[in-house]
Amino acid sequence: MKIDQRMEDDVCICSLQGRMDGTGAPAIEAQAQALFAAGTKQLVLDLSGVEYISSAGLRCVLVIAKKAGAISGKVVLCSLSPMVADVMKISGFHQLLTICDNCAEAIKVASGQA
Amino acid sequence: MARSNVPTPSKDIPMAKLLLTRHSIRRRLLTWVIGVTGLLLVAIVIWSMFLGHRRIVGEMRSKAAFLAEGGAARVDRHLAPMEGFLRALALSIEFNEFNLASAQIDTLIRSAMAEKPGIFGMCLAMDPQWPLPTDWTDRAAYWHREGATIAYLDLAGPLNAHTAEPWFYEPMNSGQGHWSEPYIETSIDQPMVTFSVPLRVWQTDADRIQRNTATARTVGVLTFDLTIEWLDGLLSDLPFGPDGYGFLMSRESTYIAHPLPELVVHASVFSIAAERGDEDLAALGHQMVSGQPGLRSWYSFRTGDPCWLAYTPLQSANWIMGAIVSKDELHSALRHLFLTQSAMGLIGLLALIGAVSMIARTITVPIERLRDAADQLTGGQLDIALPMPRGKDEVAQLTFALSGMRDRLQEHIRSLAETTAARERMQSELRIAHDIQMGLVPKTFPALPSRPDLDLFAILEPAREVGGDFYDFFQLDEDHMVVAIGDVSDKGVPAALFMAVTRSFLRSFFRGEQQYNPAEVMQRVNSELAQGNDACMFVTLFCAVVRFSDGNVTYANAGHNPPLLRLPDGTLTFIHEPSGAIAGAMPNLTFENGTLELPTDGTLILYTDGVTEAMNPDGEWFGESGLEASVHATPTNACSEAVITQLLKDIRAFAGEAPQSDDITMLLLRRRCPANDATPSGLFIQFANNQRELEHALDQLEERLNESHPQLAQIARLVLEEMGTNIIKYGYDDSEPHLVQVRFKAGPPAQLIIEDDGHPFNPLQDAPTAAIDAELEDRPIGGLGIHMVKTMTAAQSYRRSDGRNRFCVTFQNGVGPLQNGVGPL
Numbered sequence: 001m002k003i004d005q006r007m008e009d010d011v012c013i014c015s016l017q018g019r020m021d022g023t024g025a026p027a028i029e030a031q032a033q034a035l036f037a038a039g040t041k042q043l044v045l046d047l048s049g050v051e052y053i054s055s056a057g058l059r060c061v062l063v064i065a066k067k068a069g070a071i072s073g074k075v076v077l078c079s080l081s082p083m084v085a086d087v088m089k090i091s092g093f094h095q096l097l098t099i100c101d102n103c104a105e106a107i108k109v110a111s112g113q114a
Numbered sequence: 115m116a117r118s119n120v121p122t123p124s125k126d127i128p129m130a131k132l133l134l135t136r137h138s139i140r141r142r143l144l145t146w147v148i149g150v151t152g153l154l155l156v157a158i159v160i161w162s163m164f165l166g167h168r169r170i171v172g173e174m175r176s177k178a179a180f181l182a183e184g185g186a187a188r189v190d191r192h193l194a195p196m197e198g199f200l201r202a203l204a205l206s207i208e209f210n211e212f213n214l215a216s217a218q219i220d221t222l223i224r225s226a227m228a229e230k231p232g233i234f235g236m237c238l239a240m241d242p243q244w245p246l247p248t249d250w251t252d253r254a255a256y257w258h259r260e261g262a263t264i265a266y267l268d269l270a271g272p273l274n275a276h277t278a279e280p281w282f283y284e285p286m287n288s289g290q291g292h293w294s295e296p297y298i299e300t301s302i303d304q305p306m307v308t309f310s311v312p313l314r315v316w317q318t319d320a321d322r323i324q325r326n327t328a329t330a331r332t333v334g335v336l337t338f339d340l341t342i343e344w345l346d347g348l349l350s351d352l353p354f355g356p357d358g359y360g361f362l363m364s365r366e367s368t369y370i371a372h373p374l375p376e377l378v379v380h381a382s383v384f385s386i387a388a389e390r391g392d393e394d395l396a397a398l399g400h401q402m403v404s405g406q407p408g409l410r411s412w413y414s415f416r417t418g419d420p421c422w423l424a425y426t427p428l429q430s431a432n433w434i435m436g437a438i439v440s441k442d443e444l445h446s447a448l449r450h451l452f453l454t455q456s457a458m459g460l461i462g463l464l465a466l467i468g469a470v471s472m473i474a475r476t477i478t479v480p481i482e483r484l485r486d487a488a489d490q491l492t493g494g495q496l497d498i499a500l501p502m503p504r505g506k507d508e509v510a511q512l513t514f515a516l517s518g519m520r521d522r523l524q525e526h527i528r529s530l531a532e533t534t535a536a537r538e539r540m541q542s543e544l545r546i547a548h549d550i551q552m553g554l555v556p557k558t559f560p561a562l563p564s565r566p567d568l569d570l571f572a573i574l575e576p577a578r579e580v581g582g583d584f585y586d587f588f589q590l591d592e593d594h595m596v597v598a599i600g601d602v603s604d605k606g607v608p609a610a611l612f613m614a615v616t617r618s619f620l621r622s623f624f625r626g627e628q629q630y631n632p633a634e635v636m637q638r639v640n641s642e643l644a645q646g647n648d649a650c651m652f653v654t655l656f657c658a659v660v661r662f663s664d665g666n667v668t669y670a671n672a673g674h675n676p677p678l679l680r681l682p683d684g685t686l687t688f689i690h691e692p693s694g695a696i697a698g699a700m701p702n703l704t705f706e707n708g709t710l711e712l713p714t715d716g717t718l719i720l721y722t723d724g725v726t727e728a729m730n731p732d733g734e735w736f737g738e739s740g741l742e743a744s745v746h747a748t749p750t751n752a753c754s755e756a757v758i759t760q761l762l763k764d765i766r767a768f769a770g771e772a773p774q775s776d777d778i779t780m781l782l783l784r785r786r787c788p789a790n791d792a793t794p795s796g797l798f799i800q801f802a803n804n805q806r807e808l809e810h811a812l813d814q815l816e817e818r819l820n821e822s823h824p825q826l827a828q829i830a831r832l833v834l835e836e837m838g839t840n841i842i843k844y845g846y847d848d849s850e851p852h853l854v855q856v857r858f859k860a861g862p863p864a865q866l867i868i869e870d871d872g873h874p875f876n877p878l879q880d881a882p883t884a885a886i887d888a889e890l891e892d893r894p895i896g897g898l899g900i901h902m903v904k905t906m907t908a909a910q911s912y913r914r915s916d917g918r919n920r921f922c923v924t925f926q927n928g929v930g931p932l933q934n935g936v937g938p939l
Contacts, residue, residue: 022839023809052828054835055899083828090905091898 001027002049005035011042011110013103017049020057020084028057032064041073042110046103048079053087065097074098078106139481140474147470148463155459159452166451170444178358178424179409181437185352185360186428189345193430196340197291197309199230204311204336207238208322211315212333216250223257224264233338234259234299234306239282240313240334242274254282258301258339285312285335289327293431296342296370296379305379307370309431310337342378345371357417357440365432367399373416398423402434414438480509484516491516496524541849545804547610548576548851552802554584554617558814559755559798561587562595563821565662567714570597571754571798572781573762575724576851581777582609582653583722586617588624590659596624598657599674599720599781603696604649612651612698616643620657632657632670633705636697640672640705643698652699656720665712665785670705672697675723678741682715682750686742715750717757717784724776728765731772736765754782755798763916797822797858801838802851803870808838811856823864826925829906830858830866833923836899837868837877845872845919863908864925869918876912877903877921 001024002017012035018024028045035043043064050057061077068075078100080088088094100106203226207214214222223236235258240246242253252268254276259265269276276282284292294308314330316322321329349360349371362371367383377386383399386392401408407426414421417440425436483501490498500517503510552574561570572585582602589595598620602609619642623635636655643653656677658669669677669689673696676688692706712718721741728736744764748757758780765778797818801807812831819827834856841854857867882897904910909924 021812021835022805052831054832054839055902056835056839058898086906087832087902090902 001025003028003031005031008107009111010040011044011107012040013044013046013107015046015049020047020050020053020060022054022056025056025060029060029063033067036067036071036073041068041071043068043073043075044103044106044110045075045077046079046106047077047081047084048103050084051081053084055091058087058091058093061093061097074110074112076100076106076110078103139478140471143470143474144467147466151463151466155463159455159459162455163448163452167444167448170447170451174422174439174441174444175409175424178422178437178439179407179426180424181352181354181358181360181439182407182424182426182435185349185362185437186426186435188348188352189362189433189435190428190430192344192348193428196230196232196338197311197430199226200309200336200338201291201311204313207336208313208315212247212313214247216247216255219250219255220257220266223255227257227259227264230338232340232344234302234304234341235339237269237276237281237337237339238313238334239269239276239337241286241332242270242277244333260301281308281310281337282335285310286332288312289314289330289332293364293433295364295366295368298379299339299341305342305370306339307342307364307431308337308339310335342370346373352437354437355439355443357414357419357442358421358438359414359416360438361436362428363402363434363436365403365434367403367434370433377415401425402436405432411441412438414440477509480504480513484509484513488516491520491523496520496527543607545849545851547607548802549804549806550610550614551576551581551584552807552851553810554586554614556587557800557811558818562589563818567662567786568595569754569784569786570782571758573758573779573800575762575774575778575853576802577724577774577777581605581724582613583724583777583779584613584617585720585779585781586620587781588621590624590629593662594630595660595662596620596657597660597718597720597781597783598655599722599779600653600655601674601722601724601777601779602653603651608649608651612643612653616653616655616698619643620655624657624659630659630668631707632659632668633694633707636670636672636694636705637703640697640703641701644701647698650699652696654722655697658718660712660783662785665714665716667710667712667718669708669710670694671708672703672705675721675726676738678719678721678738678745679710679712680717680719680745680750682713684746684750686746688738712783712785714785717745717750717754717782719745719757720781720783722777722779724774724778725761725765725780727776728769728778729772729775730768731770736768740764740768751786753786754784757782796860799856799858800853801856802853803842803846803872804851805842808835808842811838811854815856815858819858822860826864829925833866833903833907834868836903837921840875840877840881840899841868841870841872841919844875845870847873861925865922866925867920867922869920871918874914875919876914878910878912 239254254270387396412423801811
């Protein structure tokens with residue numbers, strides 16, 4: 001799992017590349033944890049590079065979303081590949097999480113401008 | 115006596131309980147001490163009361179008798195001189211044969227009365243038959259006091275009335291002195307008694323001197339009258355006690371002196387008995403007048419209370435002296451005795467309670483401290499200070515023992531921690547070794563998807579301990595491949611490392627110059643392994659180069675089990691020759707190549723000694739014959755996987771309960787004609803239950819399916835990841851390696867079958883239901899995987915058989931759900 005990270009105003013954008021499965025997910029979770037601990041509240045997960053997600057990946061997203069909720073932050077997902085979008089839908093996660101089509105929109109939503 | 119005043123132990127227990135409920139030893143000690151000593155105390159008090167009662171009764175009886183005797187003696191002391199006085203006076207009157215002038219008699223009597231002021235009157239009465247001296251005129255001359263003077267009168271009168279009086283005829287008849295019954299002297303209205311003595315005439319002076327009454331004649335009596343109210347004073351001086359008293363009664367039982375004045379003279383025991391109809395009293399009266407002293411229980415006439423009655427006859431007058439001692443005195447004496455003893459006993463008991471309580475405290479307090487310390491020890495605080503014992507008693511010894519135990523425990527825990535750490539290190543090393551072993555053997559089948567005429571299947575079943583078995587196969591070029599099987603001596607990490615090295619040498623040498631010459635490769639591997647092999651490890655090795663086009667197999671054997679060749683007609687041959695020495699033990703060995711033809715539907719069966727030396731509980735080996743028989747039972751056109759599965763089943767059935775002692779490794783190589791093959795094409799992968807192996811298996815699956823079924827690759831991967839993760843996480847409790855088998859069947863319909871020998875688990879029923887519609891905060895973390903598997907595949911089934919879970923999913927025919935099953939978000 002490769003994670004690229006950049007800041008845009010107060011929003012942190014993490015571009016993920018690889019598989020969000022039992023192997024890749026812990027790294028993402030640790031990264032998000034570190035960001036929250038450092039004071040980041042708005043987080044955009046750009047999943048355009050993620051072609052595969054398993055329940056371990058979903059669990060990781062859920063944990064991140066809950067932690068963001070606990071510090072009154074916000075997590076927005078964007079640019080989902082077809083497989084990831086399907087899994088999100090099957091698991092009902094699309095109702096729980098904010099999902100945007102592209103990164104720009106996600107940044108707006110995350111910063112509260114949309 | 116009020117028995118309820120006797121102290122009993124039960125009275126003291128509530129107090130003891132209140133103080134000591136929490137302290138069992140103290141409570142028991144006190145309960146027993148108080149119980150036993152209390153009972154003893156009660157017994158002692160009762161016994162001493164009994165003895166005291168007997169003693170006091172004796173004393174009181176003696177006192178009553180003594181008082182009766184003393185009273186009698188006291189009365190005697192007064193009466194006896196009076197008697198003597200009258201007898202002396204009678205003697206002097208007799209002396210002159212009554213030759214006294216009446217004036218002289220008068221003078222004598224008056225002077226006698228002057229001498230004895232207690233005498234109220236005196237009488238000189240003569241027998242009417244006896245001739246009076248010359249100048250005597252009166253037969254019963256009577257002098258009595260009238261105020262300060264003494265008056266005189268004649269009691270006889272013309273009819274000699276005095277002869278009818280007892281005071282006259284009694285001494286006349288008996289010749290003895292006689293005390294009359296008491297009577298009231300009417301002139302002064304006072305009780306009185308009369309004492310009379312006989313007056314005699316003697317025949318001779320000798321008779322007179324000798325008081326020979328046989329020849330004497332009684333001619334009259336001399337009497338005096340005595341008032342008796344002084345007797346009351348005499349008796350009241352005696353110590354009868356508060357409720358006791360003394361009394362005097364006559365021979366006829368008439369009261370002469372009694373504290374109840376109305377009884378005196380007027381009543382007698384018999385008259386009272388008759389009046390009351392009291393036969394006991396009458397009987398008592400008879401006893402009292404019988405002249406014998408006596409003592410008995412009675413009751414006081416004065417108070418009506420029970421008392422002791424002692425009686426004794428007087429020596430002078432034949433009266434009876436009685437003494438009454440109240441039994442109340444006995445009771446008060448006993449009460450005093452009881453109170454004294456009880457108080458002493460109670461004080462003793464209290465002192466004992468105090469002492470026992472103190473002793474108990476000196477025992478229990480250190481024990482309680484010890485208990486607290488032991489509690490802390492139990493809680494894991496091994497470095498606490500134990501209470502310092504005083505002295506060398508049992509508690510101190512216990513403390514020392516506990517201290518010793520604590521030290522030993524500390525030591526033990528320290529060594530246990532060290533041992534555990536060492537064991538954990540060892541186990542992690544073993545796991546690494548196992549991972550090396552399992553990671554180095556290819557586990558994806560078909561081995562060469564591009565060669566449908568090759569049916570190769572292999573399995574490595576690790577034993578409990580990590581062994582040194584391995585197998586390998588790889589393609590050399592379009593027409594050649596290498597298969598190898600080996601068994602490293604020893605087990606554990608060294609074996610795994612040695613095996614890895616062996617495998618690397620094999621691969622690199624076959625890919626080098628001697629690629630078609632197994633004997634040459636074997637020689638070089640042997641030389642390399644033997645170099646610097648200080649541990650003297652070795653490996654048995656069989657390797658072969660297979661030519662696909664004509665089935666020619668060139669092989670070399672370094673001390674390995676002879677492979678088994680099965681021809682299409684079912685003939686089974688062990689390939690014994692040529693066989694060289696084991697590899698790695700010694701440098702510069704030479705090996706020889708052998709060749710054989712493997713026809714279509716012919717199978718070459720490679721195995722390690724884990725197969726032939728599989729042991730049953732009786733210690734028998736499966737053996738080459740077992741292998742032969744087992745292979746023989748399968749059809750010749752059966753695929754390699756089916757044969758291996760059957761072989762494994764047979765070996766397990768043979769071993770039964772016996773533990774697997776060595777790795778079981780088998781590799782089957784079969785040339786097939788795809789047209790008459792019994793098994794459809796598919797994919798087989800197995801992985802050990804750890805994350806790395808799963809990851810590897812997932813990649814293999816996706817890679818192979820991308821070639822044959824690209825639309826299913828990701829879904830199959832997802833299914834295997836979800837189910838595989840579950841098996842790794844929850845399937846096993848032990849730390850042993852377990853193999854999970856995965857089969858993909860091309861179908862149609864396409865199926866993925868996952869088998870494991872973990873705990874029974876039916877994902878379709880036993881898995882928690884995922885809360886798909888729950889809000890973010892309520893959403894549980896978990897339970898999603900199976901939901902996704904169910905949603906993304908067409909059908910799922912689960913079966914448990916032969917101790918294995920078999921989970922099978924069927925994919926939607928041809929098209930994956932990712933393309934049309936779900937639709938856009």
